[in-house]
Amino acid sequence: MTREAFGAEFLGADGFLNSPTYGLPPQFLVDAVTECVGTWQNGTMDVPSFDEHVAAGRAGYAALVGVPVDSVAMAGTVSSALGLVAAAIPDGARVVTVAGEFTSATFPFAAQSGRGVTVTELPPDELVMAAADFDVVAVSLVQSANGAVLDIDALRAGVAGTATLTVIDITQALGWKRVELDWVDVTVAAVYKWLLSPRGTAWMSLSDRMSRSMTPHAANWYAGESPWQTIYGLPLRLADSARRFDVSPTWFSVLGAGLALPFLASLDRDAVQAHCLGLANRLRVELELAPQDSAIVSLPIDGAAENLARAGIRASVRAGAIRVGFHLYNDENDLDRLLGALRA
Structure with missing residues (x-):
């Protein structure tokens, strides 16, 4: 029904x-994806047209989070996006997270242990109070297991004026919860839960200080300033914006995200x-x-x-x-x- x-x-x-x-x-999303699958089946699919959906999804994410469009990068999953962030934090960095956190938000940092990176688990209230004592806070705004909501205002106050990097997974919040997170160094969300889209895309926003410290380890043709002009040959020529961290789009997922996120942002x-x-x-x-x-x-x-x-x-x-x-x-x-x- x-x-x-x-x-x-x-x-x-x-x-x-x-x-x-x-x-x-x-x-309306199901209809669009069904029609697109039909063009695929018939051999009439227009691949460059997915660029419009990428742009719309990026803009929709930026509007929902309250960040500039140029700060948003496209990934395939939350963990792959945060892998770039984790690789950029200094050797020996001290990371704090919530006990029992969803592992896509923590494993990328725990995997850096060979560089001396440590990850400490604390109860939410203790994390907020102690955040400024750590180099990185990596935590979900809303916990996957039980829906617990982080006191984001207290966290902001606690790290204001410090060098602590804030990395917030908003997958279980964005779509139902109103947020304004332009002060956060990294936000990231998968599109297939509350954002009503096919699985296969995640969006990540980056502060200037975070973006400058990161290496585009997954650099590819679509991360170029003009992707259709960076398909072949050197030298490396990536976008100046956060788009230099883009992965190549997952077609049907970005089609859905390009429709669903602007719809949600319009509400x-x-x-x-x-x-x-x-x-x-x-x-x-x-x-x-x-x-x-x-x-x-x-x-x-x-x-x-x-x-x-x-x-x-x-x-x-x-x-x-x-x-x-x-x-x-x-x-x-x-x-x-x-x-x-x-x-x-």
Whole structure:
């Protein structure tokens, strides 16, 4: 059954509470990708036309995060993007992260141990207080396992005027949460969760000081100032902007991102956030869970997975608990159905 939300249609939204795993595409995106697959099948696909979708996706990410377009680079995954960042931090750098952090945000830094880089895990409150004592903070704005939200304002205040680099994975926030992160050295997000796009693309914004310290280890033809003029031959000629860190686009993924991100950026983001938090917080009240302004809710309820599956509720299990997420296409019917299944 098709459901309309925020001016778009979504086919599988009824009972779908699994957006922290993957988001549902709006129908206009499905139509565009289907049409493009048809041109591929027929041998009439126009490859240079994907450049327009790359540009639109980049601009959409910049608008959603509140950063300049020229600071945004295109990657394939969060970990590959952060690999470039981790390779650029100095030998012996001290990195701090949250205990239990999603490993795509931490493994790239832990893999630098041969250079003397250390990664320390702290509880969120301690991390915020101690951030300025470290060279790098690498953490998610919203935790994948349980939806916990970092006190980003306290972190900003704690590192203001210091040399501490801030690296924030916003994959589980961007799309439902309103953010303004122009002060952060690195933001990064995959597009296939709350950004409603096919898997295969991630976007990363870079501060000037971070960008200057990085080496484009994956330099390729698409990282050139004029990509179609840098297909063959030396010398190296890369873009002056963060585009010099671009990877070659994953066609159908960037097509989707070039449609979905501008759509999300065009919405009233306060209204989207209020909608998602309204559903999540009502669930917390109904189940007498601790307050937490997050669209992700962790439910440590025995037997819940089986009950949800029988009721046709689509969710996931993370860190030993049921994890549900409320996005712009969810409504009160999904919440009531979830509560009924949990109380069965």
